[in-house]
Amino acid sequence: MSHTDPIRRAARRALPRFAAWIAAAGLLFGAGxxxxxxxxxxxxxxxxxxxxxxxxxxxxxxxxxxxxxxxxxxxxxxxxxxxxxxxxxxxxxxxxxxxxxxxxxxxxxxxxxxxxxxxxxxxxxxxxxxxxxxxxxxxxxxxxxxxxxxxxxxxxxxxxxxxxxxxxxxxxxxxxxxxxxxxxxxxxxxxxxxRPTPVVIAAKLQRLRERVDLLPPSEQPAFDALLDDVETALAVPDYAAALAAADAVRARAVARGGSFIDNEWRATRTVRNDAGELVAGAATLRFSVAYLRDYGP
Missing domain, CATH: 2.60.220 (Chondroitinase Ac; Chain A, domain 3)
Known part of the structure; x- marks a missing residue:
């Protein structure tokens, strides 16, 4: 008996299950x-x-x-x-x-x-x-x-x-x-x-503002001013200025994190990672502003 015979027999036994997988894949990931x-x-x-x-x-x-x-x-x-x-x-x-x-x-x-x-x-x-x-x-x-x-x-x-x-x-x-x-x-x-990109941007700005509202009162005005700068620049529109303001939100969150703003996530959920969420919000805001500049609404 050839040493390949056991492999062939295993392959033949697997064929019905392979066919079933193909059908399942079509169901799970096919159109509709x-x-x-x-x-x-x-x-x-x-x-x-x-x-x-x-x-x-x-x-x-x-x-x-x-x-x-x-x-x-x-x-x-x-x-x-x-x-x-x-x-x-x-x-x-x-x-x-x-x-x-x-x-x-x-x-x-x-x-x-x-x-x-x-x-x-x-x-x-x-x-x-x-x-x-x-x-x-x-x-x-x-x-x-x-x-x-x-x-x-x-x-x-x-x-x-x-x-x-x-x-x-x-x-x-x-x-x-x-x-x-x-x-x-x-x-x-x-x-x-x-969704129209301006609608997406508005939602991202609102989410960032809600996160800023959770910061210590002394930290809020500077972040709010930068978000105002994004909105003002987009109204013109001045995409370079809007992107620079979004980058400034991210940079400030990194700089203030750990000293003035909580910047740690723990599995115990006993702390709140405000700095990390501001960085994330600024990064996705930047993506949408750049998309609007490159592809329109």
Whole structure:
């Protein structure tokens, strides 16, 4: 008997399950997908200030299924980072789930791509020991979505069970790399956002102002003045000045963080990372201002 015969027999036994996977993939990620919530296998590696999670489709026991997406997390200064301390999971979601749709900013103009109805959750356990200072960078990389210049695909984030908001600070090729800055977690979606860009910018400015309102009173006026500068510049419009003011918000948050503004996130949720959230808000605001300059409303 040839030494390849056992392999061939195993392959023949796998064919029906492979066919079933092909059918499942078509259901989960095909056009018009209405799949229920189905957990997806996730493997996580972490070291230093970097973590990577690979999300796959279910396949054969002991055999990895095809990669759906990779989540990359980079921290400025992490402590206690490990696969277990991150609490990463993923699942398919229905395009028509009313509970999910209610969490989107606009049920008509912010939509789940039919080819990637996937929700990734990063929910560090309270006792996991994870903490970090400043901000971090998240990237969802997938070949299940096509990239084109000026794409309306965006990275959205939400607290567990809460409302999703745009945190995109870059959309890059390969096929799609959706990147954003964060000051905390926990759930991520890639959405197609057809809202007019000025509406998106207004929402981001309002979110930043709400975060500024949480700062010590002595810290608020300088940040409010910089946000006023963004709005004034956009009214002209002077995109260079608007981008410079957004950059100044980020720079001030970094400079004031740790001394005058809280800048640490902990799994225990006992502190509030205001500086990290201001940095994240300024980064995504900059992205939208640049998009408006380059592609219009």
């Amino acid at each position: 997908a209405a799949a229920a919530q189905i957990p997806l296998p996730v493997t996580v590696a972490a070291a230093g200030d970097h973590a990577e999670a690979t999300v796959r489709l279910p396949f054969l026991p002991g055999w990895p299924g095809p990669v759906v997406a990779e989540l990359l997390l980079d921290f400025e200064d992490a402590s206690g980072l490990s696969p277990a301390s991150l609490g990463i999971s993923a699942k398919t979601v229905s395009l028509y789930d009313p509970n999910l749709l209610a969490r989107l900013p606009d049920t008509d103009l912010t939509t789940l791509p039919a080819s990637l109805p996937m929700l990734i959750t990063v929910q560090p356990p309270l006792s996991g020991g994870l903490s970090f200072k400043g901000s971090g960078r998240a990237e969802i990389h997938t070949h299940w979505l096509p990239y084109a210049a000026g794409t309306r695909l965006r990275l959205f984030k939400a607290p567990l069970g809460g409302a999703f908001y745009d945190v995109t600070d870059e959309i890059a090729a390969g096929s799609v790399r959706a990147r954003g800055t964060y000051g905390g977690f926990s759930q991520f979606l890639i959405l197609a956002d057809a």
